[in-house]
Amino acid sequence: METQHFSIRVNAPAEVVWKTMFDHNTYRQWTSVFNPDSYFEGAWLPGSEIRFLGSNPDGGMNGLTGMFGVITEHRPYEFVLIEYQGQIVNDIDDTTSREARQLIGAREAYSFLEADGATTVTIDVDTADTYAELFGELWPRGLAKLKELAEAAAAEPGPAHT
Numbered sequence: 001m002e003t004q005h006f007s008i009r010v011n012a013p014a015e016v017v018w019k020t021m022f023d024h025n026t027y028r029q030w031t032s033v034f035n036p037d038s039y040f041e042g043a044w045l046p047g048s049e050i051r052f053l054g055s056n057p058d059g060g061m062n063g064l065t066g067m068f069g070v071i072t073e074h075r076p077y078e079f080v081l082i083e084y085q086g087q088i089v090n091d092i093d094d095t096t097s098r099e100a101r102q103l104i105g106a107r108e109a110y111s112f113l114e115a116d117g118a119t120t121v122t123i124d125v126d127t128a129d130t131y132a133e134l135f136g137e138l139w140p141r142g143l144a145k146l147k148e149l150a151e152a153a154a155a156e157p158g159p160a161h162t
Contacts, residue, residue, distance in 0.1 A: 001106065002132055007122040008143040012154035014077040014114035017121060020150040021110070022080075030145040033138050035065075046074045050082065064091050067103060080110045102128040121146065 010017050020026045022044050031038035035054030042050035053066040066088040073081035084106045086095035094100040106126035113120045121143060127135050 001102065001126050001128055004125050004127050004132065004135060004139070005122070006125075006139040006143055007120060008140075008147050010119045010121060010147045010150050011117070012119060012150045013117060014112040014119045016154045017119045017146070017150045018077045018112055020153050021121070021146055026149050026153075030142050030149055033141040033145060042071075044071055044074060044080060046071055051088065053088065065089055068093065069108075077114075078112055082108045084108070099128075119150075 012020075021030070024039070028039050037055040038052070039054070040050055040052050042048050044050065048071045049068060050071055051066060051068045053064045055064065067084055068086055068088060069082045069084040071080060072083045073079060084103045086093055087097075087100045087103055088094065089097075095104065106128075107124075108126070109122075109124040111120075111122040111124075113122070123139060123143070125135065125139070
């Protein structure tokens with residue numbers, strides 16, 4: 001397991017970036033780089049279980065695939081920490097396979113640092129060695145999509161973006 005570090009500067013306030021990242025609709029858009037059907041179930045609140053789901057990418061099984069964890073820290077517009085507890089394979093929670101055991105205890109931290117109307121988003125994610133190269137390619141693309149969505153949202157007039 002290695003910790004990978006990704007960062008991007010977004011020309012939008014932290015609140016707009018946060019809402020863009022964690023809103024159900026925009027979450028599906030920026031995470032589509034990981035899985036075209038990507039979505040989450042749960043809440044981004046301390047102690048809440050959260051499930052990251054998508055269709056099985058190889059089409060070999062009919063059910064959903066993904067990961068599940070608990071939100072262990074949550075500071076609105078500043079920081080979220082997830083600790084993973086297992087994976088989901090064909091709609092079934094898995095905590096015993098070799099792949100699931102590699103994931104258990106892994107952490108994913110999202111940091112938001114606002115300065116001069118722009119926000120630096122930093123992701124620190126524990127990644128199993130077998131996925132390090134793949135995530136090294138996908139996370140930057142996901143963050144670029146998040147940047148595009150958040151900057152568009154910040155440019156929209158209205159009280160929701162102030």
